[in-house]
Amino acid sequence: MNYKIAVIPGDGIGPEIVGASTKVLDKIGEKFNHSFDYTEVLAGGVAIDACDTPLPQETIDICKASDAVLLGALGGPKWDNLPGDKRPEAGLLGIRKALGLYANLRPAILYEELKASCPLKPEIVGDELDLMVVRELTGGIYFGEKGQDGDNAAWDVMKYTRPEVLRIARKAFEIAMKRHKKVTNVDKANVLGVSRFWRSIVLEVAKDFPEVELNHLYVDNAAMQLVINPKQFDVIVTSNLFGDILSDEASMITGSIGMLPSASLSDGKFGMYEPIHGSAPDIAGQDIANPIATIISVAMMLRFSLDLTEEADLIEAAVKKTLSQGYRTADIYSEGMKKVGTVEMGQRIIENL
Amino acid sequence: MNYKIAVIPGDGIGPEIVGASTKVLDKIGEKFNHSFDYTEVLAGGVAIDACDTPLPQETIDICKASDAVLLGALGGPKWDNLPGDKRPEAGLLGIRKALGLYANLRPAILYEELKASCPLKPEIVGDELDLMVVRELTGGIYFGEKGQDGDNAAWDVMKYTRPEVLRIARKAFEIAMKRHKKVTNVDKANVLGVSRFWRSIVLEVAKDFPEVELNHLYVDNAAMQLVINPKQFDVIVTSNLFGDILSDEASMITGSIGMLPSASLSDGKFGMYEPIHGSAPDIAGQDIANPIATIISVAMMLRFSLDLTEEADLIEAAVKKTLSQGYRTADIYSEGMKKVGTVEMGQRIIENL
Ligand SMILES: CC(C)[C@H](C(=O)O)[C@@H](O)C(=O)O
Numbered sequence: 163m164n165y166k167i168a169v170i171p172g173d174g175i176g177p178e179i180v181g182a183s184t185k186v187l188d189k190i191g192e193k194f195n196h197s198f199d200y201t202e203v204l205a206g207g208v209a210i211d212a213c214d215t216p217l218p219q220e221t222i223d224i225c226k227a228s229d230a231v232l233l234g235a236l237g238g239p240k241w242d243n244l245p246g247d248k249r250p251e252a253g254l255l256g257i258r259k260a261l262g263l264y265a266n267l268r269p270a271i272l273y274e275e276l277k278a279s280c281p282l283k284p285e286i287v288g289d290e291l292d293l294m295v296v297r298e299l300t301g302g303i304y305f306g307e308k309g310q311d312g313d314n315a316a317w318d319v320m321k322y323t324r325p326e327v328l329r330i331a332r333k334a335f336e337i338a339m340k341r342h343k344k345v346t347n348v349d350k351a352n353v354l355g356v357s358r359f360w361r362s363i364v365l366e367v368a369k370d371f372p373e374v375e376l377n378h379l380y381v382d383n384a385a386m387q388l389v390i391n392p393k394q395f396d397v398i399v400t401s402n403l404f405g406d407i408l409s410d411e412a413s414m415i416t417g418s419i420g421m422l423p424s425a426s427l428s429d430g431k432f433g434m435y436e437p438i439h440g441s442a443p444d445i446a447g448q449d450i451a452n453p454i455a456t457i458i459s460v461a462m463m464l465r466f467s468l469d470l471t472e473e474a475d476l477i478e479a480a481v482k483k484t485l486s487q488g489y490r491t492a493d494i495y496s497e498g499m500k501k502v503g504t505v506e507m508g509q510r511i512i513e514n515l
Numbered sequence: 516m517n518y519k520i521a522v523i524p525g526d527g528i529g530p531e532i533v534g535a536s537t538k539v540l541d542k543i544g545e546k547f548n549h550s551f552d553y554t555e556v557l558a559g560g561v562a563i564d565a566c567d568t569p570l571p572q573e574t575i576d577i578c579k580a581s582d583a584v585l586l587g588a589l590g591g592p593k594w595d596n597l598p599g600d601k602r603p604e605a606g607l608l609g610i611r612k613a614l615g616l617y618a619n620l621r622p623a624i625l626y627e628e629l630k631a632s633c634p635l636k637p638e639i640v641g642d643e644l645d646l647m648v649v650r651e652l653t654g655g656i657y658f659g660e661k662g663q664d665g666d667n668a669a670w671d672v673m674k675y676t677r678p679e680v681l682r683i684a685r686k687a688f689e690i691a692m693k694r695h696k697k698v699t700n701v702d703k704a705n706v707l708g709v710s711r712f713w714r715s716i717v718l719e720v721a722k723d724f725p726e727v728e729l730n731h732l733y734v735d736n737a738a739m740q741l742v743i744n745p746k747q748f749d750v751i752v753t754s755n756l757f758g759d760i761l762s763d764e765a766s767m768i769t770g771s772i773g774m775l776p777s778a779s780l781s782d783g784k785f786g787m788y789e790p791i792h793g794s795a796p797d798i799a800g801q802d803i804a805n806p807i808a809t810i811i812s813v814a815m816m817l818r819f820s821l822d823l824t825e826e827a828d829l830i831e832a833a834v835k836k837t838l839s840q841g842y843r844t845a846d847i848y849s850e851g852m853k854k855v856g857t858v859e860m861g862q863r864i865i866e867n868l
């Protein structure tokens with residue numbers, strides 16, 4: 163089969179980690195007789211520099227004409243002082259919206275091999291930690307009206323519509339059905355009207371999934387529970403802003419942020435895949451970034467957008483094997499391990515495929 | 516001297532922890548020749564039951580006529596299904612607004628004696644953890660316009676005005692001047708207009724405090740940093756919603772949530788003091804709740820509203836001594852310690868005054 167992949171290397175370490183990941187994909191292609199056609203497109207800071215916009219129309223068009231999108235990372239201090247709608251982040255939000263990627267799946271997994279770098283005490287994380295944050299990605303305060311009254315005041319509107327909540331809630335329950343059948347809805351229904359509205363629709367959707375256990379937490383409580391009792395969670399479903407905060411917190415408690423992938427899905431099979439971590443401009447171009455989160459994002463892409471389950475499993479197994487052989491990039495290095503750079507980590511994983 | 520204290524025991528464990536705390540205050544009065552006149556008033560669930568409103572006007576009037584307010588905790592499942600403006604939480608938000616309590620100070624301190632219950636690894640917390648979240652409390656999305664369009668959509672507006680940001684930023688810098696002279700501003704300026712507005716005013720205020728080091732974190736990053744590197748923080752200043760989330764997370768990483776007080780201040784000396792934890796209805800009336808957070812809130816009251824520094828120091832020293840003698844309520848109990856109830860914990864602390 164022939165698959166069209168739009169590739170957005172982006173800024174900072176983006177080109178390096180994407181480079182390592184497409185090599186892994188090429189090897190999969192060779193082994194399984196698929197061909198992956200990459201089209202590189204611009205977004206974020208590099209697009210601002212080249213085309214004076216963080217999201218050229220061509221990028222949107224090519225992504226839409228592809229089977230899936232692989233993204234490195236966007237942004238950096240160079241572009242931080244531009245006005246809001248001209249920043250790299252505007253490109254990221256723009257592409258999520260333009261491609262209708264309303265469901266952001268962010269698994270937080272503790273890798274056995276990296277337990278040493280987990281900030282929580284062993285008795286809290288136990289043997290395993292595996293939760294999934296399902297974050298609404300194209301609505302809420304990220305895309306609400308904004309306004310400013312000169313120097314006097316400024317505001318953003320946190321709004322959700324019924325169809326927006328229905329589809330993300332459904333997605334969360336569907337995912338829970340394939341996992342441990344537990345959904346935790348996180349909102350701030352004791353204060354926000356939009357949260358009460360959101361919760362009422364989650365309750366409605368829950369009726370179609372009687373096998374799934376549903377509970378509700380206020381966002382402040384959820385931020386606490388992630389630290390003291392993360393094992394209670396299977397699937398967390400929440401709004402764009404709360405999901406931004408909680409998924410970062412969740413990834414951090416695993417101690418594996420350099421390892422965690424994400425998928426942003428629309429209806430149907432189409433999706434965009436990217437590591438959870440950022441563009442890390444301070445270490446860009448030095449062959450030290452950890453490519454594993456991006457490589458596992460490629461595995462997620464094979465699984466969710468291309469239906470290539472066996473291929474996805476193989477990549478994940480190769481990553482684990484490479485870790486168990488002791489290879490580590492600097493961010494996950496601990497004494498006694500073998501320190502490798504971005505390129506070598508990619509090669510070791512390819513050898514283990 | 517004679518001090519007027521409005522007391523709001525509230526719901527759940529509220530009456531028990533407040534009861535233990537006013538006894539401590541009485542003892543201080545005896546020792547130092549002050550008299551504290553308490554006026555008990557209703558708010559939250561008990562007010563709903565008695566007066567059909569979570570915040571009777573009389574409560575506001577009496578609080579305003581007092582030197583300070585001591586609050587236990589509000590809310591419980593019994594009132595959770597009431598409409599938004601009739602819930603106990605509406606009483607809490609209402610009283611904050613009515614009394615102009617715009618600055619919420621939430622210290623997160625790791626108690627040496629309770630290190631065992633800290634969820635983070637020892638190498639992360641080190642010997643000490645002592646940070647202060649300064650949360651804006653009477654603005655932002657908590658008090659913005661809300662709206663609903665039938666079954667179709669609902670929204671809340673996150674808005675800040677210039678005077679609102681000016682005064683909370685100033686408060687944070689003033690507090691930092693008395694601590695380690697470092698302020699971390701937390702916002703979401705890469706996405707929200709209101710955050711960019713907020714940040715610009717923080718930068719303006721910073722000019723008046725050249726000795727204070729200022730840095731900025733996006734809220735998602737702050738949620739991560741609290742877990743992996745909490746020692747970087749001295750004072751965190753942030754908006755109402757972000758402060759709600761981050762202060763709970765911060766209190767949890769200390770493992771001392773049953774121990775942490777809070778102060779909500781207006782301009783001048785007036786303030787309301789309450790524990791950070793909630794009303795814990797599941798353990799109410801059983802003499803097992805930990806009164807320490809409320810007792811330390813009383814110490815904060817003496818310090819901030821009544822200028823009784825020596826008295827405040829004495830209470831804090833008595834708490835530490837009681838802990839070092841091995842007395843523990845159930846929530847902070849560990850093997851080898853002496854388990855005591857709410858009343859006895861209060862008495863032990865009084866004996867150590
Ligand atoms: C860069 C930023 C706009 C973005 C977000 O807030 O969504 C990032 O934090 C993320 O989570 O992907």
Ligand SMILES: CC(C)[C@H](C(=O)O)[C@@H](O)C(=O)O
Binds near residue numbers: 352353604759
């Ligand atoms: C009970 C709730 C309304 C309140 C808040 O969100 O402010 C609480 O979480 C707090 O932090 O004091």
